[in-house]
Amino acid sequence: MTGPRLAAGGPVIPNFGHGTACLRHNHWFCPSWVREHWGDILQPALLQHLELTAIAVGIGFGIAFLLALVGFRWRFADPPLGAVTDLLYTIPSLALFQLLVPVTGLTVTTIEVALVSYTLFVLYRNIVAGLRAVPAEVLEAARGMGLTRAQTFLRVELPLAAPAILAGVRVATVSTISIATVAALVISYGLGAPIFEALQQPDIFRTELLSAGALAILLALAADTVLALLQRTLTPWSRL
């Protein structure tokens, strides 16, 4: 399909077409382009992506934690809260972005609202499950030794739930990094922006597609590693 057009002089890539042979032939990876556009395209997109993810997981954690406190303290509240977070999680991301646009417009807020709602499910479940998993005899010992309800929560239940909570944060972070790329459909923001831009070129701008996609993957792997190390450092006892 591309054969005749290539024969006619190769593809025209509007903004990047006056470059090297590598670019003119649209090879999969042209280091010169990456070097040239790291500063004005890739790095800003990476930082935006990181920001989108950090804010979404941060706010999501705050909301999920409060909901989990309610669901943990009042058992009857757990099933409905779980069901709501579950429902939010099942809405396809594209559909959710579109549903929100009339409300919050083509803004970063729209993206964040959607991303936050996706984190709630895994965070809520993990926090509640972690708190519930504290052994009964440990709680009895705490009560019998004269720890108050608040002391029991802060010194016993919360630290013992930490491995499950951190595991939830890991899953939420990695999945947010992946969903956030789709956010570029709403607004040109994050690593999704260069990816969509590359896809919209007549012949797909391969170097841009590949480098932005690779950055998203590396970001996910790096976040996962950092959080795994954090988990090991904070809860050395959980690996015994």
Add this chain to the structure above:
Amino acid sequence: MRTEAAELVFDEATKVYPGREGAAVDHLSLTVPAGEICVLVGPSGGGKTTALKLVNRLIPLTGGDIRIDGTSILEQDVVQLRRSIGYVIQQVGLFPHITVEGNIGTVPRLYRRPRGWIKERSVELLELVGLDQSYAKRFPAQLSGGERQRVGLARALAANPPLMLMDEPFGAIDPIVRARLQDEFLRLQQEIRKTVVFVTHDVDEAIKVGDRIAILREGGRLAQYDTPQRILEHPADEFVAEFVGRDRALKALALHTLAELELSPATQEGLPRLPADTSLRDALALLVAERRDALLVVDADGTPLGVATRENLLR
């Protein structure tokens, strides 16, 4: 913090669970003198554990009163009350996320003791319960069942409480280690002289550990409260006699040693020799096994003290 042992009085203490027929603990009245070990024993459904948990208000009383050194538990702040009572349970309930030292320091930290004080105290307590200092930095998951229970005991003793509640503390431990822990606990008690309420379902453990034994029957009623010897020799009724077992006469023999007997002068040669601190039960077992009628009692150096006959033992 009080440091001496406290007298514990159950005064018509009663627990009735709403919607359940009969009482769990029924007008229980008994006094545990300061510094003594009172064992609560009885069949399941006898309310032993319930009676124990009434003391630190893990289970609220529905009638009567319990007093520690004359002060009703109902007049004290429940959190303060619990901090002033050592509490040991069968499953131990060590905090898995903190070290042995951290676990031992739990109650002292609640009392805002300085870090250095807690460290010293944990060194002292580890030694007291027979654990090496190297255990201080370990996590509970790195300990055996027996070691965990020792740490549980150390943790309960950390704030030097005048009263200890122990709910089947050695119940989940294999028999050999259990016997050793019982022995060490009794040696420890010689040093620290706490008032102890100790729940068990094992009559032999009750006889071995208790200064006094309270036998509870179904419905939480007290069947007998007495010294092990009196319970074995004069059971109050059929229930108690049945509960302590048909071999109660033998169990009673286990409470005495050869040293307590009036010995006759050594005249025979070739008698089996036994040290004076041997229990009458073991001495009798030896006579039966060797088909003999008498044995020679010797002191720790092997010097003969006199002869004990079968009649002597069974008197």
